[in-house]
Amino acid sequence: MIVFIVFSIIGILTVFVTDLADDSYFFDNYVSSILEQEQIFYISDTAVEAVKNFLKEDKNEYDSLNENWAQEMPVQLEEASLDIQIIDQERFLNPNLLIKEDGKLDEKYYMVFERLFSIVRIDPVILYNIIDWIDPDKSSSGGEEDYIDFPAKNDKIDTLEELKLLKGVNNEVFNGKEEIGSYTPGLKDLLSPYSNGKVNINTANKWILMALDEDIDESLAEAIIAQRQEEPFTNVNDLVKVDGITSDIIYRIRPFTDVKSENFLVYITINLGEREYKLITLLNKKNKQVKEIWRKLY
Numbered sequence: 615m616i617v618f619i620v621f622s623i624i625g626i627l628t629v630f631v632t633d634l635a636d637d638s639y640f641f642d643n644y645v646s647s648i649l650e651q652e653q654i655f656y657i658s659d660t661a662v663e664a665v666k667n668f669l670k671e672d673k674n675e676y677d678s679l680n681e682n683w684a685q686e687m688p689v690q691l692e693e694a695s696l697d698i699q700i701i702d703q704e705r706f707l708n709p710n711l712l713i714k715e716d717g718k719l720d721e722k723y724y725m726v727f728e729r730l731f732s733i734v735r736i737d738p739v740i741l742y743n744i745i746d747w748i749d750p751d752k753s754s755s756g757g758e759e760d761y762i763d764f765p766a767k768n769d770k771i772d773t774l775e776e777l778k779l780l781k782g783v784n785n786e787v788f789n790g791k792e793e794i795g796s797y798t799p800g801l802k803d804l805l806s807p808y809s810n811g812k813v814n815i816n817t818a819n820k821w822i823l824m825a826l827d828e829d830i831d832e833s834l835a836e837a838i839i840a841q842r843q844e845e846p847f848t849n850v851n852d853l854v855k856v857d858g859i860t861s862d863i864i865y866r867i868r869p870f871t872d873v874k875s876e877n878f879l880v881y882i883t884i885n886l887g888e889r890e891y892k893l894i895t896l897l898n899k900k901n902k903q904v905k906e907i908w909r910k911l912y
Contacts, residue, residue, distance in 0.1 A: 658911055742757030
């Protein structure tokens with residue numbers, strides 16, 4: 615009988631110790647997780663402030679791909695490593711600006727988009743679908759207004775990924791495609807809802823430059839890129855330094871162009887312990903001030 619009681623007590627104590635060990639394990643993991651969260655928030659805040667100050671210290675009257683901000687920046691800390699990439703948004707066209715404040719189509723800006731879609735061989739119907747997605751009325755302008763599961767938004771897009779909802783926008787159209795050694799860009803390489811609408815001629819790719827005017831062909835766009843690599847443009851009028859660019863071209867593209875950027879998407883990869891975090895923030899640089907518009911951490 616005594617032996618039975620002893621073994622029973624041992625069994626109960628064993629279960630208790632096992633449960634205690636499990637509880638301790640989960641408690642330790644919980645505490646570690648909380649501490650890591652606090653650490654990642656602190657690192658995120660510090661990294662964003664550092665980038666803001668970095669952009670604020672850039673005193674140039676232009677923004678170009680030759681500058682330090684445009685280079686990928688690896689950062690090694692004591693307990694974490696960061697990889698920072700800054701992408702100015704004025705290298706892109708903003709589809710939201712196709713529609714003016716009065717709800718009507720901006721005809722001149724539309725012509726730039728029309729040329730762009732022709733250059734990269736994207737079905738022009740998709741351009742109409744974009745217009746009908748963002749314009750305030752519910753009548754079709756040549757595109758789709760009613761989808762199977764939802765109506766058109768009839769408002770500005772908040773993120774470029776919204777365009778994936780549109781009819782005709784498949785992975786190839788959105789992400790671009792490789793063709794016999796050459797690359798044709800997709801919408802993600804051409805558009806941004808965060809651009810102020812003035813294309814930075816120091817950072818725009820050749821397809822955007824070609825779209826600005828019917829007289830800017832591929833060779834002329836490449837000449838612009840070659841010139842800015844040698845010496846960034848400090849004024850749109852500096853384009854006269856490029857053989858083939860006339861005063862007429864400069865006059866026509868002036869409403870859509872600049873040499874500076876105002877909005878910057880910052881992508882930060884943070885490796886902390888065994889985990890990898892992604893931080894994306896939108897910064898606005900204006901009047902020598904840099905402010906954070908929004909931030910996502912996942």
